[in-house]
Amino acid sequence: MKKSNFIWCVRRCALFMMVAAGSWFTATPVQALYVPVSDSDSDPTTEHESGLEGDEPGTTSNTIELKDGENFSVNEQNTYDSVTYTRTFQEKSAGTRQAWFVPFDLNPADCAGDFTFARIYMVGYVNPETQALVGSAIEGKLSLIFKYIDKDEIVKAGTPYLIIPKKAGTYKFESTDGILHTADEKYTVTSSTASEIFTFTGQYEKVDKCPAGWYAMAAGGGYINVENKALGAYRWHFDVTSTGYGTAVDSTEVVNARMYILGEDKQLTTSILNMQAQNEASKSYDIQGRQIKGVTAQRGIFIKSGKKYVR
Numbered sequence: 001m002k003k004s005n006f007i008w009c010v011r012r013c014a015l016f017m018m019v020a021a022g023s024w025f026t027a028t029p030v031q032a033l034y035v036p037v038s039d040s041d042s043d044p045t046t047e048h049e050s051g052l053e054g055d056e057p058g059t060t061s062n063t064i065e066l067k068d069g070e071n072f073s074v075n076e077q078n079t080y081d082s083v084t085y086t087r088t089f090q091e092k093s094a095g096t097r098q099a100w101f102v103p104f105d106l107n108p109a110d111c112a113g114d115f116t117f118a119r120i121y122m123v124g125y126v127n128p129e130t131q132a133l134v135g136s137a138i139e140g141k142l143s144l145i146f147k148y149i150d151k152d153e154i155v156k157a158g159t160p161y162l163i164i165p166k167k168a169g170t171y172k173f174e175s176t177d178g179i180l181h182t183a184d185e186k187y188t189v190t191s192s193t194a195s196e197i198f199t200f201t202g203q204y205e206k207v208d209k210c211p212a213g214w215y216a217m218a219a220g221g222g223y224i225n226v227e228n229k230a231l232g233a234y235r236w237h238f239d240v241t242s243t244g245y246g247t248a249v250d251s252t253e254v255v256n257a258r259m260y261i262l263g264e265d266k267q268l269t270t271s272i273l274n275m276q277a278q279n280e281a282s283k284s285y286d287i288q289g290r291q292i293k294g295v296t297a298q299r300g301i302f303i304k305s306g307k308k309y310v311r
Contacts, residue, residue: 101202
């Protein structure tokens with residue numbers, strides 16, 4: 001095989017893997033409420049010793065109040081009468097993309113009039129001119145791609161998301177199922193390109209001095225290298241490691257990476273949907289609907305692209 005054909009195949013496979021990695025989980029929604037507290041424009045970054053108000057954990061007849069900027073370190077899961085999280089969105093934050101990471105499930109349908117949420121979908125390269133998903137940094141620019149959550153999807157506890165406030169104010173988000181997950185119960189989201197692995201996770205306590213290799217959301221969107229900088233509670237960060245293939249991106253490329261949300265850019269959305277369709281068309285299934293591999297080496301009936309074949 002010629003070297004150029006080999007490189008093309010590797011890049012194509014990398015695209016299929018990136019798109020396939022975009023699928024997440026779905027879950028049955030739980031009820032959750034939010035209450036606008038005021039139109040205060042106070043600074044939400046003030047740090048406090050504890051992020052809990054109310055009775056001590058350990059019973060099922062109390063209330064827990066979490067406040068943005070306060071540390072949370074409970075390591076025992078409990079059910080309470082009420083679990084809330086209060087956060088202030090300043091005037092300049094309205095309409096911008098910000099980090100969300102809290103220890104309880106939230107039904108975003110209850111606050112859809114004031115907020116939208118998006119989950120991490122994939123990391124890849126996008127051609128800035130055609131807005132098409134491509135295979136490498138040679139062809140496009142590093143991009144972090146998010147997806148607005150589905151209609152019946154919940155915002156899960158301990159998972160990195162984007163929250164986009166439509167207006168300024170102080171809001172109290174409440175999980176009416178009352179389940180407060182532990183500070184150790186966190187979900188790590190990973191997405192890979194051909195040469196890098198991006199790992200996203202969050203923290204419930206302020207980090208006074210972030211280690212090397214950490215990146216986080218910048219004020220108003222975008223990313224910033226937070227090495228040796230402080231990062232507040234209820235935020236998420238990500239790091240980048242090499243896959244060992246090709247040349248991994250450097251810090252400047254990560255900081256300057258673009259952010260897309262599927263649905264906002266029709267060309268990119270169409271490009272990814274087409275790639276998903278091609279990826280799905282390449283799969284084969286047996287007559288029980290189970291995906292099979294190595295079709296050419298097997299004998300019998302299999303289904304591909306909706307058609308039945310016999311070998």
